[in-house]
Amino acid sequence: MISVEQAQELILKEVKSTAAERCDLLSARNRVLAETVYARSDFPAFDNSAMDGYAVRSTDGDLDHLEIIEVIAAGQRPSRTLERGQAARIMTGAMLPSGADAVLIQEEAQPTENTLRFDRFPAAGANVRRRGSFHQSGSPLLTPGSVLAPGEIALLAAAQRSFVLVHRPPVVAILSTGDELVGIDGDLSGVRIVDSNQYGLAAQVQQAGAVPRLLGIAPDDPTIIRERLIAALDADFILLSGGASVGQFDYTPKVLEELGAQVVLYKINMKPGKPLLFARCGGRLVWGLPGNPVSSLFCFWQFVYPAIRKSLGYPPQRWLLPTVQAKLTSPVRSRGDRRAYLRGQLSYQQQTWHFSPYRTDNSGDLVSLTGINAFAWLEAGATAAAEGEQLPVLVVGEVLTG
Numbered sequence: 001m002i003s004v005e006q007a008q009e010l011i012l013k014e015v016k017s018t019a020a021e022r023c024d025l026l027s028a029r030n031r032v033l034a035e036t037v038y039a040r041s042d043f044p045a046f047d048n049s050a051m052d053g054y055a056v057r058s059t060d061g062d063l064d065h066l067e068i069i070e071v072i073a074a075g076q077r078p079s080r081t082l083e084r085g086q087a088a089r090i091m092t093g094a095m096l097p098s099g100a101d102a103v104l105i106q107e108e109a110q111p112t113e114n115t116l117r118f119d120r121f122p123a124a125g126a127n128v129r130r131r132g133s134f135h136q137s138g139s140p141l142l143t144p145g146s147v148l149a150p151g152e153i154a155l156l157a158a159a160q161r162s163f164v165l166v167h168r169p170p171v172v173a174i175l176s177t178g179d180e181l182v183g184i185d186g187d188l189s190g191v192r193i194v195d196s197n198q199y200g201l202a203a204q205v206q207q208a209g210a211v212p213r214l215l216g217i218a219p220d221d222p223t224i225i226r227e228r229l230i231a232a233l234d235a236d237f238i239l240l241s242g243g244a245s246v247g248q249f250d251y252t253p254k255v256l257e258e259l260g261a262q263v264v265l266y267k268i269n270m271k272p273g274k275p276l277l278f279a280r281c282g283g284r285l286v287w288g289l290p291g292n293p294v295s296s297l298f299c300f301w302q303f304v305y306p307a308i309r310k311s312l313g314y315p316p317q318r319w320l321l322p323t324v325q326a327k328l329t330s331p332v333r334s335r336g337d338r339r340a341y342l343r344g345q346l347s348y349q350q351q352t353w354h355f356s357p358y359r360t361d362n363s364g365d366l367v368s369l370t371g372i373n374a375f376a377w378l379e380a381g382a383t384a385a386a387e388g389e390q391l392p393v394l395v396v397g398e399v400l401t402g
Ligand SMILES: Nc1nc2c(c(=O)[nH]1)N[C@H]1C(S)=C(S)[C@@H](COP(=O)(O)OP(=O)(O)OC[C@H]3O[C@@H](n4cnc5c(N)ncnc54)[C@H](O)[C@@H]3O)O[C@H]1N2
Pocket: 176, 177, 178, 180, 181, 193, 194, 195, 196, 197, 198, 241, 242, 243, 244, 245, 246, 247, 250, 272, 273, 274, 275, 289, 290, 291, 292, 293, 295, 363, 364
């Protein structure tokens, strides 16, 4: 059995980023830029005031008072040049009149009708945002690989880019296998269960920024699974759920072998999720996820999420989900035969990460995933960790504060 880290490396090696597509700016959040965006003008594009006050000439501080010659609002062009002894009322963001080189804030000014007296006088450049001081026209504003968070979206809007080139989100096909499975409204007949993995995996695909394609359920019949898999090969990635292990009706390894797929890896030294299979098949990447609901979702976070992120063009530091060191709020145990990932809640309180383990590590217990945002792990060979001990933790959801 190979380690989690080796498996991640082998999988990521097979993944390429998708081609670029045009995307409306309002739909571009969390997408990754596939072009260099150059600034067509300076930021700011003109000298302007950083404060509400009076545009002045910084060399006029020796005068007793100044004459106020006009009022300049944001969005207005000043009509006059400031001469010695003159000031202009100016608002934040308004263009500085020529001749002015500083702004006296109104809290330090005593204006009467057309006359301005002052306590302290501003030095050259005070409260002025100089043209080009944030960024200069013609130089790259954003480069390929930039992740478009709200700040980048606002910047692109300021640069008048109503659309951008970003990497296309990969299509991820999900096929569940199992005679016991029915669709969400199906007849359970006392011995069947709902194909919940289809829903959990679809939500994870969306969480990762890709597009799920729901292929429904195939019975435990290798011929049918094979046909359904071949039909799914137009997707970028294919997830097979169930049938990854060694049972009499577990056909994922057999079907892939018969199709001439190159199996890159099978079985990982971890719990949950040991029987993960990953293969190249018909020019596509296929994951054979274990059917147990917790194992299936956990394998996604460990081995499919990073592949989606890489294909979306994210930089390497953002392929894997983040990890932190956290303090256990209660003791944990493991069999010690594999690296054990323990589900729980991660929170940040009093400058410390805390991890509260959930009471079970049963791979079939879907109820145990409610409210879970992290998995702490114990290395193979370790069988226990005490309350207060620090463990590494994989963060899969939003962190709790307080
Ligand atoms: N003798 C051994 N038995 C098992 C081993 C082993 O090493 N030796 N490995 C165990 C481990 S670890 C896991 S994990 C599971 C993996 O099972 P499979 O990938 O073969 O999946 P299935 O047998 O099809 O199903 C297992 C379990 O999950 C339920 N299931 C399946 N699909 C879904 C779905 N789409 N939605 C919800 N639940 C699903 C299924 O009903 C079973 O209960 O194997 C162990 N066995």
